[in-house]
Amino acid sequence: MNANKELIHKLKQDILLWQGFKPHAAGKAEYVGLGEIEQAFPGGVFPKRAIHEFIAILPEDSAASDGFIAGLLAILMQDGAACVWVSTSRRLFPASLSMFNVEPERIIFIDVKTEKDVLWITEEALKCEGLAAVVAEVNNLSLIESRRLQLAVEESGVTGFILRKDASKAASTVATARWRISPLPSENEGGMPGLGFPRWQVDLLKVRNGNPGSWVMEWAGESFEEVKKVAERLGWSEREDRQIG
Amino acid sequence: MQRRFVSIWFRQLLADWQLIRRPELCEVPFVFAAPDHGRMMITAVSPLAAEFGVEPGMRAADAKAICPGLEVLDDKPSRPRNLLRGLGEWCVRYSPIVAIDEFDMDGLLLDISGCAHLWGGEREYLKEIVSRLKSKGYTVRVAIADTPGAAWAVSHFGKITPLIPAGGHREALLSLAPEALRLDAVILAKLRKLGFYQIKSFIGMPRSVLRRRFGEEFLLRLAQALGTEEEILVPLQVPVPFQERLSCLEPIKTRTGIEIAITKMLESLCKRMQTEGKGLRTGVLTGYRIDGKVVQVAIGTSGATHNVSHLFKLFQLKIDQIKPALGIELFVIDAPKVDDVEVPQEEMWTAKPGLDDQSVIRFLDRVAGKVGAEMIHRYLPATRYWPERAVLRAGSITEKPASDWRVEKPRPTELLKRPAPIEVMALIPDHPPKFFIYKGHRHQVIKADGPERIEREWWLDTGEHRDYYQVEDDQGRRYWLFRSGHYGGDQKFQWFIHGFFA
Numbered sequence: 001m002n003a004n005k006e007l008i009h010k011l012k013q014d015i016l017l018w019q020g021f022k023p024h025a026a027g028k029a030e031y032v033g034l035g036e037i038e039q040a041f042p043g044g045v046f047p048k049r050a051i052h053e054f055i056a057i058l059p060e061d062s063a064a065s066d067g068f069i070a071g072l073l074a075i076l077m078q079d080g081a082a083c084v085w086v087s088t089s090r091r092l093f094p095a096s097l098s099m100f101n102v103e104p105e106r107i108i109f110i111d112v113k114t115e116k117d118v119l120w121i122t123e124e125a126l127k128c129e130g131l132a133a134v135v136a137e138v139n140n141l142s143l144i145e146s147r148r149l150q151l152a153v154e155e156s157g158v159t160g161f162i163l164r165k166d167a168s169k170a171a172s173t174v175a176t177a178r179w180r181i182s183p184l185p186s187e188n189e190g191g192m193p194g195l196g197f198p199r200w201q202v203d204l205l206k207v208r209n210g211n212p213g214s215w216v217m218e219w220a221g222e223s224f225e226e227v228k229k230v231a232e233r234l235g236w237s238e239r240e241d242r243q244i245g
Numbered sequence: 246m247q248r249r250f251v252s253i254w255f256r257q258l259l260a261d262w263q264l265i266r267r268p269e270l271c272e273v274p275f276v277f278a279a280p281d282h283g284r285m286m287i288t289a290v291s292p293l294a295a296e297f298g299v300e301p302g303m304r305a306a307d308a309k310a311i312c313p314g315l316e317v318l319d320d321k322p323s324r325p326r327n328l329l330r331g332l333g334e335w336c337v338r339y340s341p342i343v344a345i346d347e348f349d350m351d352g353l354l355l356d357i358s359g360c361a362h363l364w365g366g367e368r369e370y371l372k373e374i375v376s377r378l379k380s381k382g383y384t385v386r387v388a389i390a391d392t393p394g395a396a397w398a399v400s401h402f403g404k405i406t407p408l409i410p411a412g413g414h415r416e417a418l419l420s421l422a423p424e425a426l427r428l429d430a431v432i433l434a435k436l437r438k439l440g441f442y443q444i445k446s447f448i449g450m451p452r453s454v455l456r457r458r459f460g461e462e463f464l465l466r467l468a469q470a471l472g473t474e475e476e477i478l479v480p481l482q483v484p485v486p487f488q489e490r491l492s493c494l495e496p497i498k499t500r501t502g503i504e505i506a507i508t509k510m511l512e513s514l515c516k517r518m519q520t521e522g523k524g525l526r527t528g529v530l531t532g533y534r535i536d537g538k539v540v541q542v543a544i545g546t547s548g549a550t551h552n553v554s555h556l557f558k559l560f561q562l563k564i565d566q567i568k569p570a571l572g573i574e575l576f577v578i579d580a581p582k583v584d585d586v587e588v589p590q591e592e593m594w595t596a597k598p599g600l601d602d603q604s605v606i607r608f609l610d611r612v613a614g615k616v617g618a619e620m621i622h623r624y625l626p627a628t629r630y631w632p633e634r635a636v637l638r639a640g641s642i643t644e645k646p647a648s649d650w651r652v653e654k655p656r657p658t659e660l661l662k663r664p665a666p667i668e669v670m671a672l673i674p675d676h677p678p679k680f681f682i683y684k685g686h687r688h689q690v691i692k693a694d695g696p697e698r699i700e701r702e703w704w705l706d707t708g709e710h711r712d713y714y715q716v717e718d719d720q721g722r723r724y725w726l727f728r729s730g731h732y733g734g735d736q737k738f739q740w741f742i743h744g745f746f747a
Contacts, residue, residue: 059659059745060720060722060723060724060745062659062745063657063658063659063723063744063745063746063747064658064747066658066659066747067658067746067747068747070658070747080599081599081602082599082600082602082605084608091659091660091661091662091745092658092659092660093632093636093656093657093658093659093660093744094624094636095624095626095635095636095650095651095656096656096657096658096660096747098650098651098652099652099655099656100747103650104624104626104636104650105623105624105625105626105639105645105646106599106600107623107624108600108605108609108621108622108623108642109621109622109623109624110612110616110620110621110622111620111622112616112620113616117615117616120615121612121615121616124608124611124612125608127608128604128605128607128608129604130599130602130603130604130605130608131604131605131608183720183721183722183723183747184721185691185692185717185719185720185721186692186717186721186723193692194692194693194694195655195692195693195694195715195717195723198723198746198747199721200747219747
């Protein structure tokens with residue numbers, strides 16, 4: 001029985017190798033603090049040399065994605081490296097990043113006029129080894145463009161985050177992972193009034209060589225925390241009183 | 246080294262120029278005239294008109310009376326300077342330092358120290374200049390002396406020889422008229438009145454006497470002619486210390502060709518800069534096309550560098566702007582601004598990644614070259630509560646924050662550039678809204694925090710304070726709302742949405 005399991009594990013590893021996925025050297029596996037979500041990725045390691053795509057159509061979703069990405073950046077930028085944030089219409093408020101343990105002054109914002117420039121800068125930035133990560137806000141991304149970005153990433157090892165505002169052509173890119181982050185009602189301990197930690201529904205829609213899934217995550221002040229037990233939500237009409245702080 | 250200067254005096258600059266342009270005028274007397282106090286005053290005279298007794302400073306109407314058939318041409322005040330500039334640029338073949346004679350605006354001054362031997366001596370040198378200019382159609386008088394002042398004097402008034410040997414300029418000046426010292430008309434009149442017709446009659450006088458009678462300027466001009474006071478020539482083309490030229494046998498008109506030219510020039514330029522410990526800050530690539538036009542592109546770097554591949558990449562982004570037309574025959578790369586470069590100790594210690602990482606700086610240079618440096622922003626904390634002013638732009642990539650980022654109050658992840666007005670239903674006096682309508686969508690508020698009152702910075706602008714609420718709707722979406730102003734009274738109040746929380 002045990003031998004079978006080992007054999008299957010070995011075969012799985014081989015398949016990954018044949019598919020061009022290089023496993024991390026032993027002891028070099030680094031965690032990004034996502035807990036159980038990391039198990040969804042091949043080898044149980046969050047892929048850093050990859051393009052992660054976030055689908056955010058509503059501004060509320062994009063704010064949630066910003067928060068989630070900022071939480072990841074906090075880990076990726078730990079060694080003091082800088083990050084580039086490219087956009088045509090940026091709404092991110094730099095001061096808010098410090099809530100996610102990111103030093104806002106280490107983020108270089110490049111605000112350009114056209115989508116074409118965003119892609120050019122993103123590609124150049126992804127080739128730049130001194131950076132920790134690149135975040136690009138785009139509306140549309142074609143297959144060829146995403147392939148170019150993926151090639152740049154494989155060369156340099158910079159993590160790329162693409163925030164897409166348009167979901168209509170969602171299936172046509174080569175991103176390693178596709179996420180959708182949407183806000184969930186927050187909860188305070190013991191039913192205290194007011195807002196709690198930001199809480200999100202994290203949907204991993206697609207992972208190359210991995211298992212997509214859904215989780216409920218919370219940014220618990222210092223790190224991500226998975227929420228296993230979601231309190232029963234009462235409808236508006238069922239509530240006796242509103243919680244006001 | 247013995248310094249030597251040449252003065253070239255164009256006796257009839259405008260007339261010669263006009264004759265070259267319109268050879269048919271050589272039979273016709275003509276003058277240039279410019280309006281002055283409502284009449285036309287003559288500014289320059291052709292040799293034929295001069296024979297009739299027409300002089301600069303006459304009225305054009307009077308001149309027409311003396312000389313029938315006189316042609317009067319319009320003059321522009323900037324014309325002599327433009328002509329001299331063109332001639333001066335041509336004269337760079339004789340000496341790198343060519344200056345316009347600012348006194349009369351009809352001559353050039355050349356610093357020829359160490360140049361004349363290339364033409365086989367000063368006599369041959371002068372002969373070459375005169376004959377070349379003559380073949381072009383300009384009549385010139387030239388002189389060579391130890392000081393620009395003496396050369397000027399001899400070229401204008403000398404009668405014996407234009408070649409003043411080294412150390413002989415004092416001797417040569419003695420017999421000349423005081424006009425040769427480039428003096429004011431007032432001082433000249435005074436000198437003539439006192440009977441000084443030659444320089445030798447006052448050159449030996451005590452300075453204090455001369456200063457009292459004729460002023461400081463007179464002494465300065467005298468000293469400049471004698472060489473006791475240094476006269477600084479302002480060169481037409483300021484020499485750039487770091488410059489590379491590449492002339493091509495065949496005109497270049499392809500992208501590949503231009504790229505090869507840039508690489509070649511950068512290689513030798515960077516080698517020179519490296520040995521001198523300098524790095525390029527701004528660079529200008531000039532292409533001289535065979536149709537006579539000049540194309541130019543410029544680059545800048547955020548830190549001094551002499552890295553060929555990096556500089557090449559910056560120029561590569563600009564190649565699209567170069568229009569070679571029929572072809573470029575000469576490339577010139579100038580480095581007008583260079584800085585000392587700090588050579589990092591490579592590979593000794595693994596560098597810590599950060600904002601000043603070399604690869605990041607190179608990436609930013611490329612971005613700045615493509616979309617402009619003003620598109621790159623970095624923010625530092627400002628010690629202010631007003632949300633729009635809570636961050637300030639960093640001046641440079643290395644600037645460090647002066648204060649900590651504040652985290653004790655919640656701030657939205659996404660902030661709207663302008664708060665958008667919303668409709669709300671809220672209990673007074675300071676309850677959060679029960680619901681609000683934004684973009685036609687109704688949001689039922691379930692949870693809320695607040696209010697956080699932020700006062701307006703009254704020393705900067707006027708208006709109402711804001712009471713901010715952090716609210717969560719029934720879908721779990723979190724917003725930052727505020728009410729501007731108090732309820733009731735004669736004051737106006739309005740609710741706004743200002744941001745989205747993660």
